[in-house]
Amino acid sequence: MIFLGKIMAVHSYKGGTGKTLVSVNLAASFAKHNKKVCLMDLDFRAPSLATFFRSEKVEYWLNDYLNGTCKIDRVLIDLRHRINGGGELFVGLSNPSTEAMREMSAKDRKWEMRALGRLLALRNSLINDKGFDYLIFDTSPGLQYSSINAIVAADLVIVATTFDRSDVEGTKRMLHELYDLFEKKTGIVVNKVLYDVSSKSGRTDLQNKMKEMYQVPVISIIPCFCDVSRAEGASIFTQEKPEHPFAKIVDEMADRIETNDLM
Numbered sequence: 408m409i410f411l412g413k414i415m416a417v418h419s420y421k422g423g424t425g426k427t428l429v430s431v432n433l434a435a436s437f438a439k440h441n442k443k444v445c446l447m448d449l450d451f452r453a454p455s456l457a458t459f460f461r462s463e464k465v466e467y468w469l470n471d472y473l474n475g476t477c478k479i480d481r482v483l484i485d486l487r488h489r490i491n492g493g494g495e496l497f498v499g500l501s502n503p504s505t506e507a508m509r510e511m512s513a514k515d516r517k518w519e520m521r522a523l524g525r526l527l528a529l530r531n532s533l534i535n536d537k538g539f540d541y542l543i544f545d546t547s548p549g550l551q552y553s554s555i556n557a558i559v560a561a562d563l564v565i566v567a568t569t570f571d572r573s574d575v576e577g578t579k580r581m582l583h584e585l586y587d588l589f590e591k592k593t594g595i596v597v598n599k600v601l602y603d604v605s606s607k608s609g610r611t612d613l614q615n616k617m618k619e620m621y622q623v624p625v626i627s628i629i630p631c632f633c634d635v636s637r638a639e640g641a642s643i644f645t646q647e648k649p650e651h652p653f654a655k656i657v658d659e660m661a662d663r664i665e666t667n668d669l670m
């Protein structure tokens with residue numbers, strides 16, 4: 408069974424590089440284009456999607472599925488009412504309560520191995536039985552076990568990085584020591600860019616430089632947008648502000664992934 412670009416883990420070396428923002432907007436962009444998408448919060452260290460979708464009623468969390476106490480159907484929340492376009496969007500949330508976060512951080516290796524088995528089973532069931540086109544795992548930065556599990560379960564790792572020096576160094580190390588180890592197809596998203604990349608040639612230039620530096624495909628170059636920052640993670644730009652340049656860049660990224668055009 409070969410999955411190609413269907414299951415994505417959005418990961419990074421450092422925190423705050425834009426994983427959650429990219430995950431949500433990418434998922435919504437696929438859904439806008441008639442795809443059936445499932446977005447999952449595998450960041451048990453600092454769950455974020457529960458805030459993004461706080462108005463939704465949660466019956467069970469992803470924590471419960473990984474603990475083996477419920478089926479995945481009870482976790483997934485149908486977000487079709489928030490989607491313009493012909494697709495479908497479902498989300499699986501991780502529990503943001505302090506108690507749940509503490510419980511997840513205390514899990515041992517054996518539990519994490521079982522959780523990986525459950526993640527692989529979920530992947531097969533959603534793609535093969537339930538007809539999902541894409542699964543997107545939003546992860547914790549660095550070498551958290553849940554992130555490694557997400558990387559193992561994915562067939563494309565999207566690495567969000569910035570120009571921060573320690574982030575650049577750490578990202579380079581992870582490319583060679585982590586993703587290569589699992590033989591994962593990897594692409595970089597350079598986020599929060601402060602240079603002027605409004606022209607297509609400027610973007611292509613920087614893209615080529617980044618490709619040379621990281622030696623992997625560059626899926627996207629995203630400038631730092633004040634209004635994206637001001638929205639404080641409360642807006643899905645690809646759905647609510649489709650004309651915003653940030654939304655257009657994410658739509659382009661979705662298109663690239665869909666057509667397997669990763670330069």
Ligand SMILES: Nc1ncnc2c1ncn2[C@@H]1O[C@H](COP(=O)(O)OP(=O)(O)OP(=O)(O)O)[C@@H](O)[C@H]1O
Binds near residue numbers: 422429567600630
């Ligand atoms: N291109 C951008 N322009 C402006 N603000 C951005 C951009 N990308 C991300 N941000 C903002 O940076 C902050 C961190 O983004 P986000 O939460 O998506 O990062 P993260 O990698 O998921 O963080 P964590 O590692 O803590 O999970 C958010 O407030 C987000 O809105």
Ligand SMILES: [Mg+2]
Binds near residue numbers: 426427428450455
């Ligand atoms: Mg996040």
